[in-house]
Amino acid sequence: MKGIPAGSGSVAFGSALLIKEKQLSIDKARIQDVDQEIGKLRLALEQAASTIQQEKQGLEAEGDAAAESCELLEAHEMMLLDEEAHQKMEAYICQNQAAASLAADRVFEEYKEMFDGMEDEYLKARAADCVDVKNRILEALQSGSEAEPATDMKAQNGPVVLVAKELFPSVLLSMDRSSICGLLTEKGSKTSHIAILARSMGIPAIISGENRLNQIQQGDEIVLDGETGEYAACPSKEEKAHYEKRAKQQQEDAQSLQKMIGKESVTQSGRKVRLLANIGSPDDIPAAKKNDAEGIGLFRSEFLFMDRPQMPDEEEQYEAYKAAANAFVGKEVIIRTLDAGGDKNIPYFNIPKEDNPFLGYRAIRLCLGHKAMFKIQLRALLRANAAGNIKIMLPLICKVQEIQEAKQLLQEAAEELKVQELLPEGAEKIPVGIMIETPAAVMISDQLAKEADFFSIGTNDLIQYTLAADRTNERVADLYDLRHPAIRRMIQMTIENGHKSKIPVGLCGEAGSDDQMLRFLLEEHIDEISMSPGSILKSRAAVRSFA
Numbered sequence: 001m002k003g004i005p006a007g008s009g010s011v012a013f014g015s016a017l018l019i020k021e022k023q024l025s026i027d028k029a030r031i032q033d034v035d036q037e038i039g040k041l042r043l044a045l046e047q048a049a050s051t052i053q054q055e056k057q058g059l060e061a062e063g064d065a066a067a068e069s070c071e072l073l074e075a076h077e078m079m080l081l082d083e084e085a086h087q088k089m090e091a092y093i094c095q096n097q098a099a100a101s102l103a104a105d106r107v108f109e110e111y112k113e114m115f116d117g118m119e120d121e122y123l124k125a126r127a128a129d130c131v132d133v134k135n136r137i138l139e140a141l142q143s144g145s146e147a148e149p150a151t152d153m154k155a156q157n158g159p160v161v162l163v164a165k166e167l168f169p170s171v172l173l174s175m176d177r178s179s180i181c182g183l184l185t186e187k188g189s190k191t192s193h194i195a196i197l198a199r200s201m202g203i204p205a206i207i208s209g210e211n212r213l214n215q216i217q218q219g220d221e222i223v224l225d226g227e228t229g230e231y232a233a234c235p236s237k238e239e240k241a242h243y244e245k246r247a248k249q250q251q252e253d254a255q256s257l258q259k260m261i262g263k264e265s266v267t268q269s270g271r272k273v274r275l276l277a278n279i280g281s282p283d284d285i286p287a288a289k290k291n292d293a294e295g296i297g298l299f300r301s302e303f304l305f306m307d308r309p310q311m312p313d314e315e316e317q318y319e320a321y322k323a324a325a326n327a328f329v330g331k332e333v334i335i336r337t338l339d340a341g342g343d344k345n346i347p348y349f350n351i352p353k354e355d356n357p358f359l360g361y362r363a364i365r366l367c368l369g370h371k372a373m374f375k376i377q378l379r380a381l382l383r384a385n386a387a388g389n390i391k392i393m394l395p396l397i398c399k400v401q402e403i404q405e406a407k408q409l410l411q412e413a414a415e416e417l418k419v420q421e422l423l424p425e426g427a428e429k430i431p432v433g434i435m436i437e438t439p440a441a442v443m444i445s446d447q448l449a450k451e452a453d454f455f456s457i458g459t460n461d462l463i464q465y466t467l468a469a470d471r472t473n474e475r476v477a478d479l480y481d482l483r484h485p486a487i488r489r490m491i492q493m494t495i496e497n498g499h500k501s502k503i504p505v506g507l508c509g510e511a512g513s514d515d516q517m518l519r520f521l522l523e524e525h526i527d528e529i530s531m532s533p534g535s536i537l538k539s540r541a542a543v544r545s546f547a
């Protein structure tokens with residue numbers, strides 16, 4: 001059987017642990033005492049928050065490896081403590097003489113529907129978090145009910161594969177995770193938090209599709225291949241042998257790549273390149289470190305702005321940028337300013353629906369149209385630059401004036417901070433570079449190089465704009481071709497113009513970890529390549545094998 005691989009790429013063997021959907025009751029009868037019901041709700045909210053606290057404490061002992069899980073619990077805690085949600089639930093109780101459970105159900109279902117209706121896959125996946133938080137409240141309201149899964153893990157021997165229609169992070173986080181070796185669910189997506197958690201825990205997670213798992217019985221032997229998405233229940237001898245061989249090969253490959261840690265990224269003839277990590281939040285720093293990244297080549301700051309009802313304030317952004325800068329002192333940390341829009345819709349910016357969002361009001365265009373918001377980000381970046389290793393990167397640049405306008409705002413932000421005595425010494429010397437991800441930017445890269453301190457080629461967008469092939473449209477996937485000669489020429493031209501102006505040129509699109517592209521980039525004397533942390537050691541091995 002084949003499903004969608006959403007977790008880590010490893011092969012896992014375990015016995016099925018069926019997770020039954022919890023029966024949480026919602027009381028629909030009218031209540032008599034509104035104040036008493038509000039009291040019950042408040043108590044349940046406190047109880048649910050304290051359960052999260054306990055889970056967080058349990059995770060703290062696991063150190064960096066559990067950082068992502070802790071972040072997720074914090075996000076749930078934030079939703080649970082959200083003042084607006086409290087007011088809505090209490091108002092619902094008062095206006096409808098409703099039970100607290102009904103109020104919680106209605107308010108969090110409303111939030112869920114809001115996320116469900118979003119086009120962006122990442123935000124859509126946040127609907128699951130709303131259900132999870134709602135269930136926590138319902139559990140707390142149901143006296144004596146604990147946030148335990150409906151199945152007793154102790155009855156199982158050895159590693160287990162959790163099998164469920166849908167899994168929520170709270171279930172996973174409330175279990176003894178040391179014996180969980182995989183997840184098999186009917187519903188989900190690659191960007192759901194459960195998938196993010198599975199990746200960070202290094203376990204495979206496969207989404208089978210509706211009604212595919214009904215035949216699996218408690219304790220059945222299960223094998224999952226996280227790379228291909230294949231899975232089997234009660235595998236035959238031959239199937240088992242096949243997966244065992246794959247698991248052995250994976251272990252050997254991963255083991256031999258460990259040798260690359262601490263080695264230089266250099267070809268046999270001595271050509272050097274820096275291999276850096278792409279990250280989306282401070283949660284990804286441990287993975288970047290573990291894979292020996294030579295810095296951060298792309299911090300997609302927009303991920304800090306998603307999955308929430310309003311934008312992160314200056315302080316929160318400052319903390320996130322500082323965490324990345326401090327983790328890589330002495331190495332560069334390139335933080336890209338908000339790249340919202342396109343397929344990354346952020347609801348509170350209220351961007352009207354556009355026919356061609358990738359050609360619309362996005363990235364630098366949106367930031368220059370929301371100057372006050374943009375300045376908050378620039379202030380946070382300047383304040384976080386105490387170690388002097390942060391570089392600012394502007395997305396979707398098409399003309400010189402866009403860089404000039406952004407730099408003007410940056411200067412204003414620095415002056416304001418200086419007056420407030422919040423500017424670290426020398427922080428205003430922060431380099432400002434740009435993404436080269438539009439054909440226009442390539443064609444005027446000679447002019448842009450005079451205004452920018454560095455270039456980073458964004459092939460994900462550059463390919464779609466050059467070949468007129470939407471990066472999200474499966475029907476034109478064949479046309480979206482990184483090997484097209486037009487793309488190579490664009491890259492050549494950008495590197496040449498950057499180097500003529502003596503600025504470094506990097507690449508941070510997905511194409512960077514493709515072996516053929518890697519060879520081409522080295523031949524063209526690229527200075528650095530940034531990629532997902534898990535690809536760094538493999539790419540370093542490839543670089544070192546080149547003549």
Ligand code: PEP
Binds near residue numbers: 457
């Ligand atoms: C790119 O376009 O290549 C890029 C790195 O940015 P994103 O994928 O976030 O658009």
Ligand code: MG
Binds near residue numbers: 437
């Ligand atoms: Mg891009």
